[in-house]
Amino acid sequence: MSTLPTIPHLINGERVSGGSRTQDVFNPATGHAEKRVLLADKATVEQAIASAQAAYPAWRATPPLKRARVMSNLKVLLEQHADELCALVTAEHGKVLADALGELQRGIENVEYASYAPELLKGEHSKNVGPAIDSWSEFQALGVTAGITPFNFPVMVPLWMWPMAVACGNTFILKPSERDPSSALRVAELALQAGLPPGVLNVVQGDKESVDTLLTDPRVKAVSFVGSTPIAEYVYATGCAAGKRVQALGGAKNHAVVMPDADVANAVSAMMGAAYGSCGERCMAVPLIVAVGDATADAMIAGLKAEIAKMKVGPGTDASNDMGPLVSKPHFEKVKGYVNQGVMEGATLLVDGRGVKVPGHEDGYFLGPCLFDNVKPGMVIYQEEIFGPVLGIVRVQTLQEAMDLIDAHEYGNGTCIFTRDGEAARYFSDNILVGMVGVNVPLPVPVAYHSFGGWKRSLFGDLHAYGPDAVRFYTKRKTITQRWPSAGVREGTVFSFSSNR
Numbered sequence: 457m458s459t460l461p462t463i464p465h466l467i468n469g470e471r472v473s474g475g476s477r478t479q480d481v482f483n484p485a486t487g488h489a490e491k492r493v494l495l496a497d498k499a500t501v502e503q504a505i506a507s508a509q510a511a512y513p514a515w516r517a518t519p520p521l522k523r524a525r526v527m528s529n530l531k532v533l534l535e536q537h538a539d540e541l542c543a544l545v546t547a548e549h550g551k552v553l554a555d556a557l558g559e560l561q562r563g564i565e566n567v568e569y570a571s572y573a574p575e576l577l578k579g580e581h582s583k584n585v586g587p588a589i590d591s592w593s594e595f596q597a598l599g600v601t602a603g604i605t606p607f608n609f610p611v612m613v614p615l616w617m618w619p620m621a622v623a624c625g626n627t628f629i630l631k632p633s634e635r636d637p638s639s640a641l642r643v644a645e646l647a648l649q650a651g652l653p654p655g656v657l658n659v660v661q662g663d664k665e666s667v668d669t670l671l672t673d674p675r676v677k678a679v680s681f682v683g684s685t686p687i688a689e690y691v692y693a694t695g696c697a698a699g700k701r702v703q704a705l706g707g708a709k710n711h712a713v714v715m716p717d718a719d720v721a722n723a724v725s726a727m728m729g730a731a732y733g734s735c736g737e738r739c740m741a742v743p744l745i746v747a748v749g750d751a752t753a754d755a756m757i758a759g760l761k762a763e764i765a766k767m768k769v770g771p772g773t774d775a776s777n778d779m780g781p782l783v784s785k786p787h788f789e790k791v792k793g794y795v796n797q798g799v800m801e802g803a804t805l806l807v808d809g810r811g812v813k814v815p816g817h818e819d820g821y822f823l824g825p826c827l828f829d830n831v832k833p834g835m836v837i838y839q840e841e842i843f844g845p846v847l848g849i850v851r852v853q854t855l856q857e858a859m860d861l862i863d864a865h866e867y868g869n870g871t872c873i874f875t876r877d878g879e880a881a882r883y884f885s886d887n888i889l890v891g892m893v894g895v896n897v898p899l900p901v902p903v904a905y906h907s908f909g910g911w912k913r914s915l916f917g918d919l920h921a922y923g924p925d926a927v928r929f930y931t932k933r934k935t936i937t938q939r940w941p942s943a944g945v946r947e948g949t950v951f952s953f954s955s956n957r
């Protein structure tokens with residue numbers, strides 16, 4: 457029997473066990489299992505759903521301002537516990553502490569936006585739509601809602617979902633990634649401390665068995681998912697077939713177009729962060745540069761090689777490191793496999809990170825930055841999401857050629873263009889078939905008061921994540937039309953009014 461600490465569920469405000477299966481949780485910098493996580497069985501998930509359903513009537517009836525105050529309290533607690541939360545993220549995900557702090561900050565901004573829910577829920581009112589008839593729309597909570605999240609932003613992506621869901625009056629069940637589940641659980645405990653009543657937010661640890669229970673149980677009214685495209689598609693189809701509202705955000709392969717007139721130094725610096733930040737494990741990472749003109753490609757390569765040579769790879773806990781390890785051994789092997797495949801396919805490997813060694817961390821999942829030139833659209837390393845520190849350069853001769861490539865790709869999450877030409881930038885952002893576009897901005901991740909979502913096979917569903925779309929996703933519109941005819945002042949009754957009002 458393993459003596460590793462066990463990461464539990466949080467149901468009805470209590471840490472509980474449930475389910476006989478567990479999975480090891482590794483520290484990617486050491487390659488050693490340091491904890492294990494429970495994997496919920498169906499009965500445990502049903503217990504969480506029952507807890508959320510029991511908490512719903514009172515929470516729905518709680519004035520929106522009181523619900524919002526819990527979010528304001530939580531924002532302060534998250535700031536106070538930033539070091540603790542970032543340490544949990546780095547220990548299980550591997551990213552450097554600065555990247556963990558960056559994701560926590562973006563998560564906190566979503567909590568802050570959820571604290572505006574009373575304003576966002578105000579609805580619409582029309583007086584005298586007919587004689588003595590008024591009509592209004594209001595946004596009512598759905599009931600029990602659920603979220604399933606990926607490994608790569610363990611603290612931020614859950615905060616895209618449940619704060620707005622509960623601020624709108626719903627109750628929630630979160631199923632975090634089983635690879636790095638601790639930070640989301642700790643945030644849920646801080647939410648209790650912030651004043652969230654037990655049962656309003658429940659956390660079940662688990663895998664497919666938990667997900668399938670959430671997708672099919674009729675008490676769950678809506679499901680938000682973020683993860684890889686095959687699972688997103690499955691979650692969308694299964695949840696919709698069970699009559700639920702579903703939004704399922706999937707994978708990506710984001711392209712950066714670099715025009716001949718771009719500020720190359722700016723584009724190089726931006727691409728270093730976009731390609732290698734967080735080890736490339738970001739759905740908004742930019743693993744492809746589409747260079748317009750050979751001179752542009754050559755200038756980018758010179759700049760990137762110089763910057764890559766300065767990069768330091770090592771454990772995320774050491775602030776001098778720029779890049780930590782990949783999340784797991786299988787993922788490490790998969791990403792290395794893509795680099796091998798790129799070489800076999802005939803792309804030119806200019807920088808090879810496969811041999812990187814980190815003294816004292818020989819079992820860690822470290823892969824150095826890799827840079828390919830002459831990547832072609834037919835190649836597997838062009839088509840598939842690698843989710844690692846692998847950047848490829850595709851050479852084209854015109855902006856239209858670059859745009860045709862991007863439009864033809866199965867994913868449409870994010871893209872960007874580097875140029876000094878406003879007309880080119882405007883044409884690109886107006887016409888490209890991608891959901892989030894940057895102009896001289898590499899990672900066009902919308903702020904919390906806009907919404908996040910890709911097009912094509914990067915998102916299944918109609919509404920994007922967080923921001924104003926989240927208010928619509930976690931509520932249903934009700935329109936009430938009401939007639940109170942009146943002939944004027946009624947004498948002799950308790951009810952009397954002046955027609956001058």
Ligand code: NAD
Pocket residue numbers: 604605606607608609613631632633634662663664667668682683684685687688705706707708738739841843869910914
């Ligand atoms: P994943 O699809 O493997 O897992 C996501 C979630 O689904 C996890 O909670 C996991 O437990 C669950 N899951 C896994 N297999 C399942 C199955 N067969 N049935 C039911 N549930 C299952 O994704 P990941 O590896 O954790 O995360 C990386 C992926 O997420 C990348 O593809 C990345 O692009 C994507 N992502 C997308 C966005 C976005 O906003 N579009 C944001 C972050 C990550």
